[in-house]
Amino acid sequence: MQIRNSSNDIKILKNPTTASLPRGTGGRSSFNGKVCTIFGCTGFLGKYIISPLAKTGTQIIIPHCGNNYEAARLKVNGDLGQIIFLPMDLRDEDVIRNSVKYSNVVINLIGRNWETKNYTYKDVHVDGAARIARICKESGVERLIHFSHLNASPQPKPIFKEGGSKVLKAKYYGEQAVKREFPNVTIIRPSLIYGSGDEFMQAYCYSRWRRVMNNLLLYKMGKECIKMPIHGKDVGIGVAACVEDPNTAGKTYQFVGEHAFILYDLMTWLIKKTNIHHKHINHVVVDSKYFFFYYTYLKILESMPGAPISRLCTECYEMDNTSDTVRPELPMLEDLGIKQANFEAMAEFEIKYYNRFAIQMVANRFNPYLPIPESVNDYNF
Template sequence: MLRDEIITVFGGSGFVGRHVVRALAKAGYRVRVASRRPHLAQDLRVMGVVGQVQLIQANLRVPSSVERALDGASGVVNLVGVLNENGRQTFSRLHALGAKTIAEAAAGMGISRMIQVSAIGASTESESRYARSKAEGEASVLAAIPEATILRPSIIFGTEDGFFNRFGAMARFVPALPLFGGGQTKFQPVFAGDVAKAVLAAFERSEARGETYELGGPGTYTFEALMKFILDEIDRPRFLLPLPWAIGSVIATVSEIVGALPLMPVVITRDQLIQLRSDNVVADGAKGLADLGIAGETVEAIVPSYLERYRRYGQFHEREA
């Protein structure tokens, strides 16, 4: 049964956004997906009954389009974010100014429920521009809407993720995978579907108002352990090469230069290398998935289903004894 409430989701056409739209639609909400290119997100319409999921064009640099996307909504989710800067798509413009634009527009229209999806490690004191911009976005949202809920996920995994897929694809062509700083940085990967459940729970639980939750999955792994897991799943033996941070910085610089060329992927940026220096896990005493009633899926239960594409003969490849 459809509810009367409309929830506007900015960034709903992205990797995590698709999970969020599906979760909200399944719960009966009317979902309005605000996107710069709505014509590329038509598949989202089938995530609900006819007319339940609406697509609308919006650009965070155009406040009037943001207001149009929020018109009549009772809640808003901000998922807009990038891992790499590209042209006008900068951390400051999207994570900080973009969040501020959405929150202030929502507050001006009387919307008191907002879910801001940030990231573990967000801090104004961080050396990482990504982490600082995420913290600035959080501050702007809470200044405009004190009852907003902040969700800070660790690295997010799922079929279209940019972590397991990146290194799985890389392992097809290179003889070794890098372990920056020795590969001992810790991560607590969280399933995209669980992030979506957290968004839904944050809307429906009154105790979530004004709270911050750090979202990490059931397992904690070092970067090295995750690389070994990937190589084992795709059955491609590769050497794991420990690299000092200084060498990593040179590689990141070259990667950024090469990545500026057409059709060339960025392996790692200098800002991402800075982030790798700090563990990406839920802080002691922080509220997390369990506080939202979510158990959390494991890496082992989900990731193998989509890493098989990187095996030499795909899903039909039998592992060597």
């Protein structure tokens, strides 16, 4: 069955039934004709990807593993019946095939910054990504969007670990594997993504595990590391633009922030805004080489069962201290016609509630006998 879309191009319906036809007046209560399966949606980035898609009437299928309640919170992003949840195992091809058989768009967000007893980096970033791409091709999926990393490379520059980051290396080979299975794939290489519940800025702002003797430890104090953070909302809007524009198929996009920051300056700004420094305790950024036991400290934390505490492991530390590198020959987020949000305004909003005076004020609501800090009036909440 063939229909004509708004651009006067002929579109072949994958499932020629009345349920496949766009209907409604637009918005989250309508159906725009797209069914999108999003793998790895229960992570930090998932809510930012779902929101711009669901509000335009895209039906979304979310395969998930683990606790059902981690996925259930995403249900409010779409209208009733527009978001469907399916249990999934990355090694089970039948489950993956069942997840994509009704979809014309598939987005793969699956990634892991540490290895577990069940999955290695190769299992997740290479074999799993290739498996999803192959099944999508066999199932007749029209568009595949695969998330990689801005610094993905076959030989990443070593910062803290010998041989460099294993995640960045696995991300690169995952890109190559996906291209072999699905040549028309759209690859997105994001830089550091921040937002509500992110694993970088808020981890440094709040976690006491990240501070050793009241110091934030960075490689060479972070003065040789460049970061170009981008908000998760902008990433989600960029993904929605890729879904809507068929000309993005087969291209690799770099999603980076408008401004480049030295990591030392970024961390100093975070300390100032969250005010974790105290008149008796001065939190500063120091060079990790002066703490010879820090590598052992990371190894001990990552050897504990479960996920590393506050992402404290050798691999995450390596990636945190790796500079963002942009390739000029690849298109950027701005090439999709998207204007990014202001970093300082958005980041300050996200970390506002990590200000120690704000935490004290929340505590005072439950205990009126606690004194209010003297300088609390100097801050706007």
